[in-house]
Amino acid sequence: xxxxxxxxxxxxxxxxxxxxxxxxxxxxxxxxxxxxxxxxxxxxxxxxxxxxxxxxxxxxxxxxxxxxxxxxxxxxxxxxxxxxxxxxxxxxxxxxxxxxxxxxxxxxxxxxxxxxxxxxxxxxxxxxxxxxxxxxxxxxxxxxxxxxxxxxxxxxxxxxxxxxxxxxxxxxxxxxxxxxxxxxxxxxxxxxxxxxxxxxxxxxxxxxxxxxxxxxxxxxxxxxxxxxxxxxxxxxxxxxxxxxxxxxxxxxxxxxxxxxxxxxxxxxxxxxxxxxxxxxxxxxxxxxxxxxxxxxxxxxxxxxxxxxxxxxxxxxxxxxxxxxxxxxxxxxxxxxxxxxxxxxxxxxxxxxxxxxxxxxxxxxxxxxxxxxxxxxxxxxxxxxxxxxxxxxxxxxxxxxxxxxxxxxxxxxxxxxxxxxxxxxxxxxxxxxxxxxxxxxxxxxxxxxxxxxxxxxxxxxxxxxxxxxxxxxxxxxxxxxxxxxxxxxxxxxxxxxxxxxxxxxxxxxxxxxxxxxxxxxxxxxxxxxxxxxxxxxxxxxxxxxxxxxxxxxxxxx
Amino acid sequence: xxxxxxxxxxxxxxxxxxxxxxxxxxxxxxxxxxxxxxxxxxxxxxxxxxxxxxxxxxxxxxxxxxxxxxxxxxxxxxxxxxxxxxxxxxxxxxxxxxxxxxxxxxxxxxxxxxxxxxxxxxxxxxxxxxxxxxxxxxxxxxxxxxxxxxxxxxxxxxxxxxxxxxxxxxxxxxxxxxxxxxxxxxxxxxxxxxxxxxxxxxxxxxxxxxxxxxxxxxxxxxxxxxxxxxxxxxxxxxxxxxxxxxxxxxxxxxxxxxxxxxxxxxxxxxxxxxxxxxxxxxxxxxxxxxx
Numbered sequence: 001x002x003x004x005x006x007x008x009x010x011x012x013x014x015x016x017x018x019x020x021x022x023x024x025x026x027x028x029x030x031x032x033x034x035x036x037x038x039x040x041x042x043x044x045x046x047x048x049x050x051x052x053x054x055x056x057x058x059x060x061x062x063x064x065x066x067x068x069x070x071x072x073x074x075x076x077x078x079x080x081x082x083x084x085x086x087x088x089x090x091x092x093x094x095x096x097x098x099x100x101x102x103x104x105x106x107x108x109x110x111x112x113x114x115x116x117x118x119x120x121x122x123x124x125x126x127x128x129x130x131x132x133x134x135x136x137x138x139x140x141x142x143x144x145x146x147x148x149x150x151x152x153x154x155x156x157x158x159x160x161x162x163x164x165x166x167x168x169x170x171x172x173x174x175x176x177x178x179x180x181x182x183x184x185x186x187x188x189x190x191x192x193x194x195x196x197x198x199x200x201x202x203x204x205x206x207x208x209x210x211x212x213x214x215x216x217x218x219x220x221x222x223x224x225x226x227x228x229x230x231x232x233x234x235x236x237x238x239x240x241x242x243x244x245x246x247x248x249x250x251x252x253x254x255x256x257x258x259x260x261x262x263x264x265x266x267x268x269x270x271x272x273x274x275x276x277x278x279x280x281x282x283x284x285x286x287x288x289x290x291x292x293x294x295x296x297x298x299x300x301x302x303x304x305x306x307x308x309x310x311x312x313x314x315x316x317x318x319x320x321x322x323x324x325x326x327x328x329x330x331x332x333x334x335x336x337x338x339x340x341x342x343x344x345x346x347x348x349x350x351x352x353x354x355x356x357x358x359x360x361x362x363x364x365x366x367x368x369x370x371x372x373x374x375x376x377x378x379x380x381x382x383x384x385x386x387x388x389x390x391x392x393x394x395x396x397x398x399x400x401x402x403x404x405x406x407x408x409x410x411x412x413x414x415x416x417x418x419x420x421x422x423x424x425x426x427x428x429x430x431x432x433x434x435x436x437x438x439x440x441x442x443x444x445x446x447x448x449x450x451x452x453x454x455x456x457x458x459x460x461x462x463x464x465x466x467x468x469x470x471x472x473x474x475x476x477x478x479x480x481x482x483x484x485x486x487x488x489x490x491x492x493x494x495x496x497x498x499x500x501x502x503x504x505x506x507x508x509x510x511x512x513x514x515x516x517x518x519x520x521x522x523x524x525x526x527x528x529x530x531x532x533x534x535x536x537x538x539x540x541x542x543x544x545x546x547x548x549x550x551x552x553x554x555x556x
Numbered sequence: 557x558x559x560x561x562x563x564x565x566x567x568x569x570x571x572x573x574x575x576x577x578x579x580x581x582x583x584x585x586x587x588x589x590x591x592x593x594x595x596x597x598x599x600x601x602x603x604x605x606x607x608x609x610x611x612x613x614x615x616x617x618x619x620x621x622x623x624x625x626x627x628x629x630x631x632x633x634x635x636x637x638x639x640x641x642x643x644x645x646x647x648x649x650x651x652x653x654x655x656x657x658x659x660x661x662x663x664x665x666x667x668x669x670x671x672x673x674x675x676x677x678x679x680x681x682x683x684x685x686x687x688x689x690x691x692x693x694x695x696x697x698x699x700x701x702x703x704x705x706x707x708x709x710x711x712x713x714x715x716x717x718x719x720x721x722x723x724x725x726x727x728x729x730x731x732x733x734x735x736x737x738x739x740x741x742x743x744x745x746x747x748x749x750x751x752x753x754x755x756x757x758x759x760x761x762x763x764x765x766x767x768x769x770x771x772x773x774x775x776x777x778x779x780x781x782x783x784x785x786x787x788x789x790x791x792x793x794x795x796x797x798x799x800x801x802x803x804x805x806x807x808x809x810x811x812x813x814x815x816x817x818x819x820x821x822x823x824x825x826x827x828x829x830x831x832x833x834x835x836x837x838x839x840x841x842x843x844x845x846x847x
Contacts, residue, residue: 058729060729079731080730080731081731084730084731085731092729095726096723096725096726096730097726098718098719098722098723098727099723100718100722100840101715101718101719101722105715105719106726109715109716109727109730109732110730110731110732112715114712117711118710118711118712119710119711119712119714119715160730
């Protein structure tokens with residue numbers, strides 16, 4: 001193993017860790033060395049076994065092979081309680097907070113201060129207040145966790161580990177749910193915590209951000225650790241290659257660039273002309289940039305004819321009720337032209353989900369109208385909307401996008417089964433032929449149409465949804481988090497599909513928690529905050545710096 | 557008349573209060589309390605047995621509570637240790653208890669309908685003020701919900717019960733044993749609900765076949781109506797009991813056809829659950845086997 005060995009004392013030494021879940025071999029010979037006092041990132045594609053490895057480290061899983069040492073002590077197979085006692089704290093990707101308890105109760109849970117028989121609320125809150133002042137992690141101890149924003153909830157998670165005296169902090173995908181300003185704040189906090197003597201291990205697949213915050217990186221692929229490197233001595237491109245095992249083209253923000261990615265690169269390349277190349281390409285970088293420049297000029301200067309057409313999708317003063325509030329979407333209006341991708345940025349929970357569901361017909365509209373190519377579809381049923389050319393890649397593929405126990409073939413015709421049936425019975429042969437064609441076109445793996453969707457990786461499951469929702473003849477595509485939790489290769493592919501649909505004149509509403517994705521694909525960017533569109537701008541004017549304050553409501 | 561009505565309300569409410577307190581505790585820990593009926597019936601039978609053999613209602617009480625705890629433990633082992641479906645396990649326990657009490661009724665008292673008269677509390681169906689308030693179970697029943705509120709809101713066990721019923725994963729990551737907290741909650745819930753059965757048997761000084769007559773289910777409705785908080789569930793129990801007392805009072809007068817009068821408590825329960833309560837948000841992990 002050619003892992004770069006850290007110089008100082010080791011906080012963690014995991015050697016040849018094996019972990020099985022039934023037939024799935026999640027970790028095969030995974031090793032990890034982390035020095036005391038460093039910020040160490042574990043990166044890899046989805047399903048590479050990063051989370052599993054860190055859960056073994058934190059005592060949630062017992063390894064099936066290999067050894068785990070923490071601060072020089074062999075702790076192989078320890079349990080969460082032992083890990084906490086030894087100063088190891090884990091911040092999970094899905095927060096481990098009890099929403100119905102207060103911040104203070106969540107922090108002290110399991111280590112409650114007591115007076116006699118009762119739990120001592122006052123001393124819990126004062127201890128937390130003190131910790132909060134010492135670390136600069138602001139919080140209100142008496143608030144209910146259910147009222148917190150995602151960023152605040154994450155702070156509580158970190159405080160929880162620090163309250164237990166954590167010297168080793170493990171963070172699983174800590175930035176996945178944060179807005180850009182919150183990400184900046186997290187890095188500030190992590191540096192403070194590290195400077196106070198703690199060691200930090202984090203999992204991420206966002207390459208750009210780990211470049212400025214980490215000291216060292218370990219790359220995992222297919223359950224194995226493939227290489228380790230010092231952040232200062234590597235590039236995102238090199239990391240991506242190690243992750244995927246083949247060359248991947250990246251744009252400046254670390255998003256993969258598809259074959260159709262020209263326009264995006266240009267928007268970036270033009271303002272930076274003369275400066276150092278903004279692109280990182282693993283092979284033939286110069287060719288590509290040279291190739292793309294003329295196209296860039298035409299696409300930024302001449303308006304696309306499509307823009308002058310009447311909008312394909314028009315929403316007029318649409319109000320939608322949410323699960324908790326009466327106005328999740330508040331008198332919102334927008335239009336999307338044929339051949340346009342409108343990117344809807346915003347921190348999750350600002351009404352994006354309700355908006356998409358309302359257009360798709362899954363949630364009733366309280367007031368306002370929705371028209372597609374001039375036809376008012378506000379009162380249409382879901383089936384009628386589908387027939388009218390509205391398709392929907394839902395944000396939660398397990399809840400809305402797939403029936404996991406159905407075969408790939410059956411999932412591919414969900415909602416369209418009528419086209420594949422005669423006199424009430426589904427025509428197997430036609431379904432299978434259709435499935436095989438789609439599997440090929442969308443590179444779904446494994447290729448057996450009879451396998452249940454459950455057997456596929458996240459990326460391939462998402463490809464089933466995309467393949468189904470992007471037939472030849474749709475008009476409007478609602479793409480909600482189209483690449484959430486899928487690997488770099490599948491992101492590339494899905495992005496290409498969206499760009500191809502744009503070229504053929506479809507209107508696409510793209511909602512994504514990934515600002516990079518919005519910036520990589522959109523023609524226009526709108527920001528949604530508390531149910532309203534607070535700003536809207538052409539892609540060329542949008543950037544993380546511009547959008548960030550709008551997303552958090554700091555600007556309005 | 558009014559005093560009589562209120563007194564009757566209280567007497568009817570006592571078994572509900574005990575059972576609902578058990579229901580609140582178990583459900584807050586994440587285990588469905590469809591078992592209350594079975595726990596109550598167990599309590600009633602064991603209390604009769606204890607009182608019969610030892611000649612003391614206190615021994616009956618002890619045995620009744622123990623019986624409830626044992627069946628609580630059975631439900632806990634089935635649903636927590638073996639991750640059985642909580643509803644299936646509950647239905648099985650309810651049916652099993654009906655059968656077992658019949659079997660032992662025959663075995664111990666050689667009867668298919670009721671036990672002989674045993675020592676109990678209070679004056680056997682006598683609804684006097686003195687008889688009511690000298691019954692220790694009445695006093696305990698009045699206190700049970702405030703006491704449970706204190707346990708859930710203020711003690712470490714209560715805090716952990718709330719955490720475990722709402723987000724067991726979070727509790728696990730903090731080194732809390734979800735299973736241990738749930739065992740504690742479900743076994744205690746069995747004992748509490750059994751107290752309701754003890755009250756019924758010791759108040760009537762005998763056990764009759766299926767004497768709980770669905771009270772465990774009404775108590776569960778009170779838990780939901782009370783949105784899983786002890787004090788509100790307690791108020792719901794009193795409300796349901798009041799409807800029953802009213803029914804008894806009106807029944808005698810002949811103002812309304814008796815069939816309609818009999819419906820009052822059930823209609824009130826339906827109206828309460830459907831309308832007044834609004835959207836009740838149960839503990840998030842309720843009914844979910846911990847994987």
